[in-house]
Amino acid sequence: MNFIAKQMDILHHKADWFTHIVKLSPRFLLALLIIPVLGGLIAVILPAFGWAPALNQYTIGLEGFRALWQTPGLSTMMLLSVATGLVSTLLAFVMTLLILAAFFNTAWLDYIQRILSPILVIPHAAAAIAIGFIIAPSGMLSRLISPWLSGWELSPAGIFPHDPWGISIILGLTLKELPFLLLMALGILAQPEFGKKLREQHKVALNLGYYPMTAFFKVILPNLYPLLRLPILAVLAYASASVEMPLILGPNTPPTLAVAIMHWFNDVDLTLRIKASAGALLQLILTGCILVLWLAGETAIKYSFRDKLTNGKRAYNSAFWQKTTYILTILVISFILLALIGLIMWSVAGFWRFPSVIPEQFVLSHFQSASVQMVNPLFNTLTIGIISTIFSILLTLLCLESEQLNSKPISNFTSLIIYLPLLVPSIAFLFGLVWLQQLANNSSAYISVVFSHVLFVLPYVFLSLAASYRRLDRRFSHVAASLGAKPFKVFLQIKLPQLFAPILIATALGLAISFGQYLPTLLVGGGRIATITTEAVTLANGASRRTSAVYAIIQMALPLIGFILAWLLPKLFYKSAHR
Known part of the structure; x- marks a missing residue:
């Protein structure tokens, strides 16, 4: 039949x-995705080497790279981009694993998912603004501890946001990407046959005396990670070259490389676009190196911990890590809720002097x-x-x-x-698309x-x-x-x-x-x-x-x-x- x-x-x-x-x-799907991205990359490589018909420059050379190397603070820009992207992705990934391991196969994981799911739809710019409000010298955190704990009657001098080490950027990216990785992992585990198989294996491990978190890392993670690799690499690529978060939370002198490239491209001096193209190519190389570094680290960890998967050990200080994860989860959720509350209060605040926790009047x-x-x-x-x-x-x-x-x-x-x-x-191939757009006189x-x-x-x-x-x-x-x-x-x-x-x-x-x-x-x-x-x-x-x-x-x-x-x-x- x-x-x-x-x-x-x-x-x-x-x-x-x-x-x-x-x-x-x-x-058509392949053409739609390949042609703009690869075409944009080619169109940004050529101007980086001096060939820019839109600016009447046809001589191939290294002037763009020379101008880039002579930029004050370039090494700091590169280090900021690499450090903030790598550290924020690593923190978000580790926290995702800890939450999954501590609450796997429990009702609490569903509750956490419901709380964090709405965070996924918040744009990065809005999230950065909310986080900036909470960590600023006169933000919600300072108000909650003043003056009874800090003794501050006036707003203190602070380095957050816009700290020179990129801590604010790391905080913002971590809190924004954590819900994404968690929900991607839960989506993978929600597949009927695959999820059922892993849950049954987890129960078998528990029956054999393994602690829940140990059972997760020995049974679930080796099967889950290969399916989670591409989302992680996507998060890493975005974090290393993001613009919104560093622009709102990051330092200005110098900024991250991606933010600096954007400023050069939008400068009234059009010749800086050659330098911006060289910078975009450098950003592409940096991101590629970070992705390779992650994959290399993944391989190293796999071989380093291979024996621990089969050594029969039932617990690795599991009680400590369980309690630590509980506290960490509460802190993350509390911080996110406080940031949203602070954002809402600022939008309707009338007169609001420091260190008052709430405004003296609310207005629309x-x-x-x-x-x-x-x-x-x-x-x-x-x-x-x-x-x-x-x-x-x-x-x-x-x-x-x-x-x-x-x-x-x-x-x-x-x-x-x-x-x-x-x-x-995106900052690399989008520049190329703009060059192509100008070359074709597309208005x-x-x-x-x-x-x-x-x-x-x-x-x-x-x-x-x-x-x-x-x-x-x-x-x-x-x-x-x-x-x-x-x-x-x-x-x-x-x-x-x-x-x-x-x-x-x-x-x-x-x-x-x-x-x-x-x-x-x-x-x-x-x-x-x-x-x-x-x-x-x-x-x-x-x-x-x-x-x-x-x-x-x-x-x-x-x-x-x-x-x-x-x-x-x-x-x-x-x-x-x-x-």
């Missing part, structure tokens, strides 16, 4: 326009004044986000449908390419910004939808095809209704990613397209705390509304369907 259904399905696919589009979609005038100025940025944010997300959803669905038509998953090469925009420093900034957002939205949308699409019961499609339904009708009326909830979640995630894009909007748009994120970053470096807090809250509210709708609409849909 299955064989007959498959043969009928094949006959219906022949000479069908929808089938042709579906079969071409993976190639900051929202009222900001609402007049944010009409255009809000419209741009929503429009760009909706267009880029819808396009990404459609392309993802077509590519996943092609898997079912070909009865095999996409290749490992394609799976890696999907991560390409996340693994390559359509809006379309260019939408396209640049697609490069970052598409990978997350694909990863969000892939598991749900692949779990669809294909027998429904075979029955519909045997009754004469064409592939497009099967796709539209059989498959999409079953994917209603996952599509909404992927849409909310895509919108959240687009809403938080700062560098693509700024560079590709040439500063002509204002969004809530670009305005929030600008205000964070000079405007009042109250105005910055308002923009940061709007930044957080937009993706949060999307996820709330994605959670409510399926319930309302299924409720009305069963009436």
Whole structure:
């Protein structure tokens, strides 16, 4: 019966326009991701060596690199980029493992997931503003201990944020990437067969006398880590070349390399763009070295601890690490909640003298004044986000449908390419795209910004939808095809209704990613397209705390509304369907 259904399905696919589009979609996906990234990299390499037709420079040379090496504080910029990226990723990864190990197979892990999940949708700029408010000399932490513990009656002199060692950047990146890695790990463990197998092995280890955390590291981690490697490398690549966090929390003299490159590129002196291109190439090399260093460290740890996996030891001071993880988890959650509370209080604060913990009066005038100025940025944010997300959803669905038509998953090469925009420093290939845009005299900034957002939205949308699409019961499609339904009708009326909830979640995630894009909007748009994120970053470096807090809250509210709708609409849909 299955064989007959498959043969009928094949006959219906022949000479069908929808089938042709579906079969071409993976190639289009590869072209969409490879051409801009690699083309952007090539277009940034050539100007780095002096060939820049947009500036009427056609002589190949090393002037850009000479100017780069002569930049004061270049070594400090490089060290800041490497240290903040590597340390923040390592801290986020270690904390993720500790939380998983301490709470594995317990109800507490679900509670932690529910608390940290909303943090995932907060844009990096909004998170940086919130963290800056809490660690500033007159921030919430200082107010909570003053004057009863610190003795401070006036705001103290402090180095946070903008400390020269990048501690503020590390703190911000760690707290922002921890929920991402934790939820990625939980998503892997949620796979029915794989998760069930690991949980059963964990129970066997417990029955053999292993402590819970020891059982996790000996049984679960060796199977989990290979599937978590790509997300970790994506986090590492982003952290080493991020702009929003260092721009808001990092030092200014000198800044991280990525921030310095952005300043050079946006300088009124256009010749600095040659230097910026050389810097972007240096950033690419630095990020590549960090990724290689991580992989080398991974191999070294694997061989160093290989014997410990099979030595039969049941505990490694497990009680101490269990209690330490409990305390660490409480501190992390408390810090995040305090940062959000402080952000909300600053947005409605009237007169608020130090060291008062709460404002003396609450007002809404900051929202009222900001609402007049944010009409255009809000419209741009929503429009760009909706267009880029819808396009990404459609392309993802077509590519996943092609898997079912070909009865095999996409290749490992394609799976890696999907991560390409996340693994390559955006500051490198985006500069190349800007050079190409200027070379082609492309003046359509809006379309260019939408396209640049697609490069970052598409990978997350694909990863969000892939598991749900692949779990669809294909027998429904075979029955519909045997009754004469064409592939497009099967796709539209059989498959999409079953994917209603996952599509909404992927849409909310895509919108959240687009809403938080700062560098693509700024560079590709040439500063002509204002969004809530670009305005929030600008205000964070000079405007009042109250105005910055308002923009940061709007930044957080937009993706949060999307996820709330994605959670409510399926319930309302299924409720009305069963009436």
